[in-house]
Amino acid sequence: MLNDTDIVVKRSSRKRSRDGFRSNLTPSRKKASSTGGQCQLIAAKINEYIEITPEGKAPEYCSDNEDLFGGYDSILGDSSFLAKLDDAEKHMGQLNDNCKRQSLGQDHMPKPAPSKTGPHGNVVEGLTDSILVGCLEDDSFQDLPSSQIEFQQQVCGVNEVDQCQSVDGRHTSTPLVQMTREAGTTDGINSEEAAKRAPKARRSMANAIKMAMLGNAATSSSCAAKMAQQQKDMVVTEEISIAVQTIQAVATETDLGPFFGLPSKVKDLIGRLRGIDDLYEWQKTCLTLESVEQRRNLIYSLPTSGGKTLVAEILIFKEIMCRKKDAVFILPYVSLVQEKVRGLASFGLELDFLVEEYAGSKGKFPPIKRRHKNSLYITTIEKGHSLVNSLIETSRLDGVGLVVVDELHMLGDGSRGAVLEMTLAKVLHVSPSTQIIGMSATLGNVGDLQGFLKAENYTNDFRPVQLIEYVKLKDSIYEVDSREEHCLRFSRLLNYKYSNSLKKMDPDHIVALVTEVIPSQSCLVFCPTKKNCENLAGMICKYLARAFLQHKEAEKATLLKELRDCGNGAICPVLKHTVPYGLAYHHSGLTSDERRLVEEAYSAGVLCLLTCTSTLAAGINLPARRVVLRSPYIAADFLKRSQYKQMVGRAGRAGIDSMGESILVLQDKDRPMAEKLLSAPMEKCYSNLLHDGGKGLLSLILSLIGLNVAQTLDQLRVFLSATLLGVQQAHVCPERSLADMAACSVETLREKGLITFSAEDADSSLLLITKLGRASYKGSVDLTYSSVLYRDLSKGLEGLLLNSFLHLVYLVTPYDMVSQCKPDWMIYFRQFTMLTVSEQRICAVIGVPESFVARKAAGQTVKKSQAVDPEVASRLYLALVLHALLRETDLWAVAERFQLTRGFLQTLLNSSSAFCSCVLHFSEELEEFWPYKALLLELTRRLTYCVQAELIPLMEVTGVMEARAKQLFSAGYKSLAHLANAEPRDMAQAIENLSKRQANQIVASAKMLLQEKAEALQEEVDDLLTKPTDLPSVGS
């Protein structure tokens, strides 16, 4: 449906304002439109067009019992319809001309109000209260300069002008009154019948135009004798308006559609796009909980793969479609955000809302204000916090009706947990009407979270595919059974003959465990380290029969080719060896392109086994028939129960497997710990505001002061008492009171120059943020680095050299990555000598002269007088890496040259682009840093994509990585418009190894992005054309 048509930016309400604009430019049309019987002809003509819309007449009105969204405008409907509207306008123009020529007045029409025209021929009377009529007529008056208004006042009299203006002010108030009244009087439908027809929740453009024209027809001709009647009418109109608004408000709060209050179209879409035809029982129960229906905050906890996300998505649709509010969806990882943006783009297109990505360097603060559409912001935890801050700052947080948090137990996850806690505490405090919904795996102390979020709890242990957990000890397999004394019940012996060499290579019988399922079924093997993933994948392949090579041979050859293409001819030797067997490793050492290829190949069954680190379990949805935990450790730490649960939870693919199984491989020495792990109660989740020396608390207090949410110690204490820390204070930090913590933090912030006490305040209890403080919280800069960053940027201003990117790149190289990479001085020196003279000068300005690097490379000691700050030297080394990446855009070649892993380079690039956008927001708050704005805007873009410029427009589409962008570009899809208008079937045919499903997602995401950009431009146009409310006028 979606893809069968060209992209058309949906313009139902947008068109309205544009028409308003047009009407200002073409007063003759309006003049005609208010002129009696000829306009009835126009109305009839318009009706003619409206009646042949694909939706037919029916959607204009519908009864309370009907599915009110049944005829919801789709893109398809709109495109043809807008064309017809254009035609209608042309006809209208012709008819208007006729109107001018012919005489006016027809007896059977109601006598219209006096029609006076301004100096430009603008209609100043004959007003109605319809939105559209308002646009068609009143805006023309709005746009007059004040001198003209004065003239109007003389012509119309002050009262009339007032009237005009007051009607102006009600543009959005009573669109439906007009509809009901006039339908009764002009369409030959009696008023009773018209009254029966309940207003449609969202009126189509056709209706709007139709009603506007009918309104015009009904209010034309004749003169001031009707003045009193008109005023009376206005009072009645106002009353009806209020009544209609009340009905509307009640209607939108309650169940409007057959699918949990939503139109059946949503159910159809879930079936078509997700392949889900029926909800699980628990999902139905949850969606009809009283707390959900009353919009109270809710936490729902279910085991992994229970289908939690779908419930949240349905609630989001409801918030956006029924309550016309925005929604925020917080997910813990960039990859998850991107997956969700891709997955929900089609829903947004069909259900007429925008899906906006807030991850990495993407996302605008504050978000663009969309007057005609609602947005779903899909965001990481960090970006979600900045988003909420920016909405508080612009007093727009109440526009967000719903905040959904996936993996709510992330509250207990170090500094990210602290950021999530701050975000939710602010939402609770600033916008209590915003509903908060948290999803989580089962937690041991959900009561604490309930206390914090003032939420109800729903729990169910449903799992669509049964999970059986096993443990392997020596060559015996035990089933985990909580009823047994040690939780374990003997199940079977491993039946596999091992040669002596194999026994030596694979003492843990991993080969035996995996070959019980692969290649026909899928398997994930979790390993404690990245290196272990690579080694294990290689080792397993050594002992696989040659028959494995023949399984899906052609697809694996294509995958290898794609891996080679994305490495510009280079391929990881491990993957080169393992992929032909259907195996690969998956960890943060892969480039984004490799990662996507491996994930897609695994999902498609081309790869049957992945060796992976625990990050896969928390990342995207990649289930397996069997999950093997190669050891009960992550690096050197014994597994936590939540980590264990998350990993084993990947076993069992809904809709594919009848059951899933997990096997934890144990050594004898680990058995006691493992038994504890298996029988331990669910983990508890604690506040992290005091984590890492109370960094979270400091930045929370800083932003509360900056946002004017709390400005005295007492207000801070009250705010803190409503955080998770406040709820758990007796447990987390019994020795200190919240007031004490707040006072200490305020003192620290003051010492750092981030806040001050107000000088005007007599008892100096009012806290104020300094410019540096504001810049720090706006840029989400770690407070440890804010003054260093300020110093570096100031120094940069004194001698910023712009004949290369190097200097700027140095300024946005993340401080926290410096410790992760020790310079190789030989490489440093070699790279240094390859720099241009001006680039070498940049290095000297930064504080690292060539002589220093040369001495270090030669192993000579550096005199104290020539010593260089090691932090600065290391940071410059990373900047050289980034600079090379920007110049060459070849990750593999640069990794080779600097002897670093490509995964590290990928991480460096990702965090640099994110930090660059932070530095941009930081410098925007400090006037002296104005030159950085334009420079950092462009640098963020370059670091985000790091490809040839021609590929950037394609890579802006969520989920399109470099390799895919190259393929698309060379197949002729060269711009966003190409992607948005593409036919997915053709695209899938033109691009090697691109499935129809993936093509659909690319096209839908591109359509969404294009629409979002077009809408933003339209908002700008509307803003430009809106009359300021505080326009000075003569006599006022």
Ligand SMILES: Nc1ncnc2c1ncn2[C@@H]1O[C@H](COP(=O)(O)OP(=O)(O)OP(=O)(O)O)[C@@H](O)[C@H]1O
């Ligand atoms: N009613 C349903 N019928 C069939 N499949 C469903 C249904 N609801 C959800 N699913 C599918 O089940 C799978 C798991 O769902 P989801 O990712 O929402 O689980 P989850 O509870 O969030 O698990 P986790 O804690 O692992 O994130 C998804 O592929 C989803 O499409």
Ligand SMILES: [Mg+2]
């Ligand atoms: Mg989930």
